[in-house]
Amino acid sequence: MSWLNASIMRTRGVAQGRGPVTHSLTEALQGKFHYTIGPYTAPVLTVKPGDRVVVDTRDAFEGKIRTPQDLPSKVLTLPFVNPQNGPIMVEGAAPGDVVAVYIESMLPRGENPRGTCCMIPQFGALSGTSFTALLADSLPEIVRKIDVDEDGVYWSPRVTLPYRPHIGTLSCSPQIDSLSSLTPDAHGGNMDLPDMGPGSITYLPVRTDGARVFIGDAHACQGDGEVCGTAVEYSSTTTIQVDLIKGWAIDWPRLETEQMIMAIGSARPLEDATRIAYKELILWMEQDYGYDRWDAYMMLSQCGKVRLGNFVDPKYTVGAGITKNYLSMP
Numbered sequence: 001m002s003w004l005n006a007s008i009m010r011t012r013g014v015a016q017g018r019g020p021v022t023h024s025l026t027e028a029l030q031g032k033f034h035y036t037i038g039p040y041t042a043p044v045l046t047v048k049p050g051d052r053v054v055v056d057t058r059d060a061f062e063g064k065i066r067t068p069q070d071l072p073s074k075v076l077t078l079p080f081v082n083p084q085n086g087p088i089m090v091e092g093a094a095p096g097d098v099v100a101v102y103i104e105s106m107l108p109r110g111e112n113p114r115g116t117c118c119m120i121p122q123f124g125a126l127s128g129t130s131f132t133a134l135l136a137d138s139l140p141e142i143v144r145k146i147d148v149d150e151d152g153v154y155w156s157p158r159v160t161l162p163y164r165p166h167i168g169t170l171s172c173s174p175q176i177d178s179l180s181s182l183t184p185d186a187h188g189g190n191m192d193l194p195d196m197g198p199g200s201i202t203y204l205p206v207r208t209d210g211a212r213v214f215i216g217d218a219h220a221c222q223g224d225g226e227v228c229g230t231a232v233e234y235s236s237t238t239t240i241q242v243d244l245i246k247g248w249a250i251d252w253p254r255l256e257t258e259q260m261i262m263a264i265g266s267a268r269p270l271e272d273a274t275r276i277a278y279k280e281l282i283l284w285m286e287q288d289y290g291y292d293r294w295d296a297y298m299m300l301s302q303c304g305k306v307r308l309g310n311f312v313d314p315k316y317t318v319g320a321g322i323t324k325n326y327l328s329m330p
Contacts (some may be wrong), residue, residue, distance in 0.1 A: 009100035015050025028252035033083035038178025086214040091212035106165035115232035124229035166197035168217030184266035192310035225311040262321035277320035
């Protein structure tokens with residue numbers, strides 16, 4: 001908890017130690033889940049900076065894949081996937097501000113929690129898609145159901161994967177556009193960044209009054225790239241704390257953990273996403289940590305770290321980071 005007290009959220013946020021009010025965003029309260037992120041949907045909740053929200057998220061398939069026999073091509077209707085909770089309004093948020101979202105915890109939801117991983121036709125990093133058109137047969141369509149609890153992700157009798165949950169989609173609303181919840185961009189969206197889990201703070205640029213926060217797409221675990229197109233998708237109870245930083249003009253999402261700061265870029269091709277992330281990180285180091293721009297550029301060539309979020313969505317996501325031990329002010 002000590003690092004959180006020294007975080008950007010706590011030192012610059014308007015809550016300033018205000019005791020949080022806890023809100024519960026249940027499925028019943030949410031009612032209609034959303035497949036787009038934008039300024040045109042009715043808010044479901046309004047919170048003050050510093051408040052806590054306990055969110056019941058649905059899995060990316062909205063629970064329609066119940067067994068290995070429920071093939072995505074038969075039970076899903078694209079693009080109606082990746083349902084989002086929200087929008088959550090943040091009092092006082094205005095364009096030019098930043099909403100900070102601290103993820104406190106993520107728990108599997110349901111009496112017998114199970115995650116889903118599947119191969120979907122024309123989706124995935126090693127398959128032909130509408131963006132990468134190939135005169136080739138689709139890869140096989142396969143569904144795997146996986147038991148999940150806080151101790152592990154039980155992939156098979158042979159393999160138990162660690163339970164390392166994160167939120168795949170987290171966003172404020174774009175200013176005018178309403179974008180598919182599958183698309184990451186400067187507003188946030190479906191970034192699928194494994195670092196965006198419990199103990200992390202995501203900083204999102206505010207483009208509309210009230211910010212309009214969307215959240216969903218919980219993953220029980222995921223490797224770099226989400227290469228087959230899906231993680232272990234599951235329904236979660238995710239607890240977040242929301243704060244507001246006034247007048248911090250950032251162009252792309254940012255992330256903070258106990259050890260690291262990270263700037264996030266999303267684009268195609270992959271190298272452009274990486275360029276965005278590194279550029280934003282260099283500007284951050286210059287503006288907030290007293291680095292000379294070109295010194296930061298050269299130094300990151302020696303100690304910068306890259307995290308691949310997704311390599312499958314309409315745009316790819318990359319986080320570029322630096323450990324905090326290099327950030328002490330001169």
